[in-house]
Amino acid sequence: MTKRGExxxxxxxxxxxxxxEHHEHEAVFTVEESRGxxxxxxxxxxxxxxxKDVGGVFWLVTVPAEMGVDLKALPEAIGCKRVSFGKPHDxxxxxxxxxxxxxxxxxxxxxxxxxxxxxxxxxxxxxxxNVHPLRNTATIGLSGADTLRLIEHWGHAPVIADIxxxx
Numbered sequence: 001m002t003k004r005g006e007x008x009x010x011x012x013x014x015x016x017x018x019x020x021e022h023h024e025h026e027a028v029f030t031v032e033e034s035r036g037x038x039x040x041x042x043x044x045x046x047x048x049x050x051x052k053d054v055g056g057v058f059w060l061v062t063v064p065a066e067m068g069v070d071l072k073a074l075p076e077a078i079g080c081k082r083v084s085f086g087k088p089h090d091x092x093x094x095x096x097x098x099x100x101x102x103x104x105x106x107x108x109x110x111x112x113x114x115x116x117x118x119x120x121x122x123x124x125x126x127x128x129x130n131v132h133p134l135r136n137t138a139t140i141g142l143s144g145a146d147t148l149r150l151i152e153h154w155g156h157a158p159v160i161a162d163i164x165x166x167x
Contacts, residue, residue: 043128
């Protein structure tokens with residue numbers, strides 16, 4: 001069984017021989033607050049949407065930081081019905097994360113089948129994406145392919161989708 005938390009994440013990165021860069025920084029809670037941090041760190045920056053569909057299924061959708069997501073067209077792109085934002089208590093229960101520290105790496109805490117992790121195709125194919133390592137006071141950069149490999153290692157079947165942007 002995978003250890004949880006940042007220690008478990010680091011152990012899995014090492015076990016899978018996944019190269020990454022780690023950057024400590026001040027706490028950031030929004031894309032806007034993270035602008036200064038992003039300037040100092042190369043690679044694609046991300047934002048995450050914690051969603052729940054009308055059937056009660058939870059989704060964690062990771063997209064480029066500056067993308068405005070078309071929430072009306074999103075369900076068709078990821079294979080569900082209408083979505084709304086999930087509640088913070090569900091996020092904490094399922095992912096062990098609080099708003100502002102959301103990351104696809106939160107899948108380390110989720111039981112397989114309890115949440116579907118979705119990566120925008122541009123991120124899945126990127127040489128380097130930047131995500132939180134389970135807290136919003138640091139960023140790690142790793143490839144999109146290695147991010148997917150970690151999620152799969154934790155027993156999830158991540159979805160790669162062309163996330164629709166707002167016009």
